Amino acid sequence: MDFDFSDEQKLLADQVKRFLDENCDSRVVRSVLEGEADFAEAVWQGLADLGLHGTAIPETYGGTGAGYLELCLVAQQLGAHIAPVPFASSVYLVAEALLLWGSEAQKLIWLPKLCTGEVKGALATTESLTQLRPQDVATTCSGDRLNGTKLVVSDGGIADLFVVLAQPESGSPTPALYLVTADQVQVQAVDSVDLTRNTARVTFAGASAQLLTGEGWSALQKLYDRAGVLFAFEQLGCAQAALAMAVAYAQERFAFGRAIGSFQAIKHMLADMYVAMKLAESNCYYAAWALANNSADLPLAGATARVAATQASQLCARDNIQVHGGMGFTWEFDCHLYYRRANYLALELGSLSEWEARLVDHLPLQQSA
Amino acid sequence: MDFSDTPEEAGFRAEVRTFVDEHAPHYLAPFLAKSGFGNTHTGDYDTLTEAKKWQKTKAEHGWACLMWPTQYGGRGASPMQNVIWSQEEGLYGRLSSLFIIGQGMCAPTMMAYASEAHKQRYLPKLASGEEVWCQLFSEPHGGSDLAGLRTRAQKSGDEWVINGQKIWTSGAQHSDFGILITRTDPDVAKHKGLTMFFLDMKSPGVKIVPIRQANGNSEFNEVYFDNVRIPDHQRLGEVGEGWRVSITTLMNERMAIGGSIPTGFPEIYELVQTLSLDGAPAVENPAVKSRLAGWYVKAAGLGHNASRMISALSKGEMPGPENSMGKLVAGNMMQDIAKFALDLQGQAGSLVDPEIAEGAARFQAMLLRSPAVRIEGGTDQILRNIIGERVLGLPEDLRADKGMPFNKIPTSQQDKS
Numbered sequence: 120m121d122f123d124f125s126d127e128q129k130l131l132a133d134q135v136k137r138f139l140d141e142n143c144d145s146r147v148v149r150s151v152l153e154g155e156a157d158f159a160e161a162v163w164q165g166l167a168d169l170g171l172h173g174t175a176i177p178e179t180y181g182g183t184g185a186g187y188l189e190l191c192l193v194a195q196q197l198g199a200h201i202a203p204v205p206f207a208s209s210v211y212l213v214a215e216a217l218l219l220w221g222s223e224a225q226k227l228i229w230l231p232k233l234c235t236g237e238v239k240g241a242l243a244t245t246e247s248l249t250q251l252r253p254q255d256v257a258t259t260c261s262g263d264r265l266n267g268t269k270l271v272v273s274d275g276g277i278a279d280l281f282v283v284l285a286q287p288e289s290g291s292p293t294p295a296l297y298l299v300t301a302d303q304v305q306v307q308a309v310d311s312v313d314l315t316r317n318t319a320r321v322t323f324a325g326a327s328a329q330l331l332t333g334e335g336w337s338a339l340q341k342l343y344d345r346a347g348v349l350f351a352f353e354q355l356g357c358a359q360a361a362l363a364m365a366v367a368y369a370q371e372r373f374a375f376g377r378a379i380g381s382f383q384a385i386k387h388m389l390a391d392m393y394v395a396m397k398l399a400e401s402n403c404y405y406a407a408w409a410l411a412n413n414s415a416d417l418p419l420a421g422a423t424a425r426v427a428a429t430q431a432s433q434l435c436a437r438d439n440i441q442v443h444g445g446m447g448f449t450w451e452f453d454c455h456l457y458y459r460r461a462n463y464l465a466l467e468l469g470s471l472s473e474w475e476a477r478l479v480d481h482l483p484l485q486q487s488a
Numbered sequence: 489m490d491f492s493d494t495p496e497e498a499g500f501r502a503e504v505r506t507f508v509d510e511h512a513p514h515y516l517a518p519f520l521a522k523s524g525f526g527n528t529h530t531g532d533y534d535t536l537t538e539a540k541k542w543q544k545t546k547a548e549h550g551w552a553c554l555m556w557p558t559q560y561g562g563r564g565a566s567p568m569q570n571v572i573w574s575q576e577e578g579l580y581g582r583l584s585s586l587f588i589i590g591q592g593m594c595a596p597t598m599m600a601y602a603s604e605a606h607k608q609r610y611l612p613k614l615a616s617g618e619e620v621w622c623q624l625f626s627e628p629h630g631g632s633d634l635a636g637l638r639t640r641a642q643k644s645g646d647e648w649v650i651n652g653q654k655i656w657t658s659g660a661q662h663s664d665f666g667i668l669i670t671r672t673d674p675d676v677a678k679h680k681g682l683t684m685f686f687l688d689m690k691s692p693g694v695k696i697v698p699i700r701q702a703n704g705n706s707e708f709n710e711v712y713f714d715n716v717r718i719p720d721h722q723r724l725g726e727v728g729e730g731w732r733v734s735i736t737t738l739m740n741e742r743m744a745i746g747g748s749i750p751t752g753f754p755e756i757y758e759l760v761q762t763l764s765l766d767g768a769p770a771v772e773n774p775a776v777k778s779r780l781a782g783w784y785v786k787a788a789g790l791g792h793n794a795s796r797m798i799s800a801l802s803k804g805e806m807p808g809p810e811n812s813m814g815k816l817v818a819g820n821m822m823q824d825i826a827k828f829a830l831d832l833q834g835q836a837g838s839l840v841d842p843e844i845a846e847g848a849a850r851f852q853a854m855l856l857r858s859p860a861v862r863i864e865g866g867t868d869q870i871l872r873n874i875i876g877e878r879v880l881g882l883p884e885d886l887r888a889d890k891g892m893p894f895n896k897i898p899t900s901q902q903d904k905s
């Protein structure tokens with residue numbers, strides 16, 4: 120057994136960290152938050168130039184083929200920097216869906232462009248104000264024409280290529296996944312808790328669509344098993360950054376003649392944040408291994424990482440505000456950036472209670488004491 | 489990253505399996521399987537006798553205290569081999585609880601500070617379970633604030649004379665020896681006047697009084713010292729260096745407890761699969777799922793944390809204070825799980841009769857024992873202080889007794905006014 124990332128993998132993480140430290144500080148995040156830019160284009164291009172979009176994409180399709188362990192570490196850094204780029208949508212969801220179900224032609228057309236960053240992707244599933252269920256999908260596809268509206272599409276405002284969940288009119292028992300290009304859709308920006316994610320309402324009115332896979336619902340579950348790990352790493356990064364911010368403030372802010380970090384109420388809150396973060400970290404590391412090795416354990420390991428990282432990022436982001444007092448509730452301080460991102464990520468790909476149920480459904484029956 | 493056995497690890501595992509298959513007390517398996525937390529069941533067999541027998545068998549075949557050097561009764565095994573051993577020993581590992589304090593805490597202290605002759609004399613018998621050891625640290629006035637302890641040791645020729653009282657000493661009634669921390673100089677600051685010894689628990693002047701615990705058992709004791717004499721060669725470390733020596737013990741304590749602590753997850757998961765709730769297996773209820781997922785995440789996280797620690801140890805890294813979190817997480821979790829398991833059983837959850845209650849009353853035993861997990865070996869609050877200060881680097885607590893000579897420190901409200 121060897122339960123650690125290799126030195127080369129750590130070196131890569133460090134390189135990504137340095138790039139983002141230099142190019143993606145909170146001023147960059149805020150420029151997107153304030154609507155001055157749709158996304159951080161220079162960061163997006165820089166990541167592509169470093170070959171990071173294609174970290175887990177084979178060289179034949181324009182990637183570096185480095186692997187999923189590496190991609191997990193990239194995700195962690197993006198989460199720590201709250202990077203306002205459509206990386207999760209493009210890489211963990213759309214590129215991944217193409218790798219899993221795309222025809223050779225579809226892969227050859229789209230993957231190289233996703234690797235260079237020329238094309239940005241988005242996944243369109245949600246239609247109503249309730250949790251997603253296959254029997255409720257009202258978007259339909261008849262022949263190659265797609266009709267319907269997706270209510271909440273992350274990065275939908277800037278995407279060039281959509282993967283869409285829709286019900287074939289042929290009377291299939293399950294919805295299917297389709298590919299649709301941006302020129303076929305109407306996009307309307309909608310505000311969300313994280314204003315840096317270009318959330319949009321996307322309408323398809325006779326949009327030209329290509330079938331990706333007919334078994335859309337089970338495909339979506341498989342996609343979530345895999346992407347769940349990568350989202351968990353973003354959440355882990357977010358938790359770690361929020362914790363670090365809180366610890367730093369607790370050391371420098373004085374009240375009653377002493378650093379607030381010496382008050383046990385604060386110290387113990389920070390200790391609990393650390394514990395949640397550490398549990399998430401270890402679960403994430405194991406899930407990274409399961410993802411990279413296509414282990415039979417992946418659905419359980421992925422759900423475990425996702426639940427732990429959701430809990431940790433929500434706790435750390437929330438209590439980072441508490442540690443900061445009134446300053447924590449200002450627009451000016453960065454606390455809310457973590458709070459927004461943590462709570463947004465928690466709802467993408469299905470919410471915490473849905474993942475809790477997935478986790479339990481994947482536990483092996485009868486685990487004897 | 490790689491979770492499969494290397495060929496050497498697989499070979500070692502096979503060797504362990506053969507030994508366990510051939511020598512383990514299989515007749516105890518059904519009872520051990522039903523052991524609730526804090527109670528080791530051995531049916532009609534005497535637990536102490538059976539525990540010692542299994543330990544002796546392990547030692548005779550070189551499977552006791554695997555990581556110790558061979559000359560002290562160990563096997564010189566790696567941390568990874570030790571993990572493989574405990575995975576394969578499985579249920580029978582539940583017989584070892586009597587030896588954890590001696591082997592996990594006293595022994596590392598002896599290895600670091602005892603003379604070679606003493607190591608040769610005491611460690612092999614500790615490994616084989618022939619001699620049981622206890623840890624005489626806590627006192628009525630020194631628990632979390634261990635350095636507030638008052639038991640006096642005064643030099644008399646080549647000996648030290650001990651007077652005072654220890655409390656909460658687990659297993660003292662079964663122990664042959666103990667490590668003992670005392671105050672040798674009350675005129676200096678509290679951490680500076682301490683000295684560590686080991687002693688024969690049968691020494692004249694030692695009196696052991698069992699304490700009845702909140703759960704009805706009596707695992708811990710009061711231990712009184714009335715002019716007990718300890719030869720100077722049984723001193724561990726220099727005079728006045730007892731605090732530093734105790735750190736060795738406590739670091740190992742958190743390793744010994746934190747790495748392998750039960751969480752209650754397998755038990756609750758088993759329960760909700762069979763127990764009916766609202767006409768269906770409880771596990772199908774969304775509220776149950778949510779609780780279960782939260783606990784699984786913790787149990788799995790602690791397991792992976794432990795594996796990461798073993799991996800780091802294998803590469804020669806030192807375990808750090810972050811291991812304090814194991815007991816902090818598990819203790820709270822066990823208490824929550826017990827409460828929830830009883831809740832699901834309705835009023836019948838209140839029964840503690842093992843003949844009637846679900847699973848031989850395992851969750852009731854857990855309910856009644858788990859509060860202690862949050863106290864023994866460092867309370868939840870002390871562990872959070874450690875994480876806050878030593879892991880996150882936060883400033884120390886304000887200490888009202890900082891730098892004061894020990895005998896000037898207030899010990900009650902009256903002292904202060």
Ligand SMILES: Cc1cc2nc3c(=O)[nH]c(=O)nc-3n(C[C@H](O)[C@H](O)[C@H](O)COP(=O)(O)OP(=O)(O)OC[C@H]3O[C@@H](n4cnc5c(N)ncnc54)[C@H](O)[C@@H]3O)c2cc1C
Nearest residue numbers: 623624625626631632656657658860863864865866867869
């Ligand atoms: C089952 C069991 C077995 C034990 N076995 C042994 C043994 O074998 N050998 C041995 O030496 N000891 C043993 N102990 C003793 C144990 O280590 C102490 O009980 C423990 O360290 C707490 O000390 P205390 O009981 O004096 O409580 P106190 O220190 O008086 O604590 C009371 C409360 O005050 C809190 N508190 C104290 N100081 C602080 C602080 N600085 N910051 C915040 N909160 C604080 C504590 O968290 C606790 O909630 C055992 C205890 C139990 C319950």
